[in-house]
Amino acid sequence: MSQADSAPPNTNPDAPERAYSDFTRSLSYGDYLRIDTLTSAHQPVTQAHDEHLFIAVHHISEVWLNLIVQELRAAMTLLSAGVTDAPLKMLSRVVRAQEQMTNAWEVLKTMTPADYLQFRSAFGRASGFQSAQYRMMEFLLGNRNATLLRPHQHRPDLYGLLEAALNAPSLYDLALRLLSERGLAIAPSVLERDFAQPYVQNDEVLAAWLTVYRDPERYWDVYELAEKLIDVEDNFRRWRFNHLTTVERTIGFKTGSGGTSGVGYLRKALDTVLFPELWQVRTEL
Numbered sequence: 001m002s003q004a005d006s007a008p009p010n011t012n013p014d015a016p017e018r019a020y021s022d023f024t025r026s027l028s029y030g031d032y033l034r035i036d037t038l039t040s041a042h043q044p045v046t047q048a049h050d051e052h053l054f055i056a057v058h059h060i061s062e063v064w065l066n067l068i069v070q071e072l073r074a075a076m077t078l079l080s081a082g083v084t085d086a087p088l089k090m091l092s093r094v095v096r097a098q099e100q101m102t103n104a105w106e107v108l109k110t111m112t113p114a115d116y117l118q119f120r121s122a123f124g125r126a127s128g129f130q131s132a133q134y135r136m137m138e139f140l141l142g143n144r145n146a147t148l149l150r151p152h153q154h155r156p157d158l159y160g161l162l163e164a165a166l167n168a169p170s171l172y173d174l175a176l177r178l179l180s181e182r183g184l185a186i187a188p189s190v191l192e193r194d195f196a197q198p199y200v201q202n203d204e205v206l207a208a209w210l211t212v213y214r215d216p217e218r219y220w221d222v223y224e225l226a227e228k229l230i231d232v233e234d235n236f237r238r239w240r241f242n243h244l245t246t247v248e249r250t251i252g253f254k255t256g257s258g259g260t261s262g263v264g265y266l267r268k269a270l271d272t273v274l275f276p277e278l279w280q281v282r283t284e285l
Ligand code: HEM
Pocket: 057, 058, 061, 062, 108, 116, 126, 127, 128, 129, 130, 131, 134, 243, 246, 247, 250, 251, 255, 256, 257, 258, 259, 260, 261, 262, 263, 265, 266, 269
């Protein structure tokens, strides 16, 4: 007996016929989502089979980055107004989106070094190092470094957005403000620091987090926020580590197309710590 014979009778045989078919006066799926614009961005410059995969994985990653940046910005706006519930939900979404970005390496890893070399020379000096959305995510999370603005000089619009983020408080700076608002001692030199500079670990901040972690019930929302930040940094590290491993298995120790040493540069970036006191507090408890 075929599967069709054993299937339960279709209770609504008219369903497909009733589907809307006239989109002259209302948005269709493709209109609303601008699928033509999306797919038109997929433009391989060689005949190499794997270039399609390479472009697709980058596009997918940029779409996730766009969502991550939106969520981080929304969370930061609310946090700066002292609200914590909705930002926690937004950061949970960031954590899930980061997981999707990290999973993308599994697909990209099906590309061998020989596959990649068929089109690597075609994109010249282009590199993920020049991803404005990635840099925006890093700046919002607090990895501050003004030299990373340089590759965006040819795009004043993007440069302006990144420069503004570099000079504004990061997600962690806003979390520290919240600690201060909850009565915990945080020095003005920390709260009013030069935001364009890398954040420097501070003992008073560590003491404040220790107070929170020793009495979570009293400081429940900031305690939850802290653990959410740990989730974000944990996933950020995973993405970085998987990128590094994918790069090494694909181009070994070749110089990066963006002009850095390649694996050496990416390995050093693994030492970055976004929320130092939140990691240290674990030792102190
Ligand atoms: C075979 C695939 C890939 C290779 C061989 C590769 C290689 C590299 C290399 C060598 C660098 C160092 C900068 C330079 O080019 O000199 C770099 C940086 C970077 N790549 Fe990739 N990459 C790959 C895939 C991806 C994907 C899928 C993304 C997703 C968006 C990505 C995002 C980035 C970012 C954001 C940086 C800058 C990291 C930082 O400054 O900390 N890469 N990549």
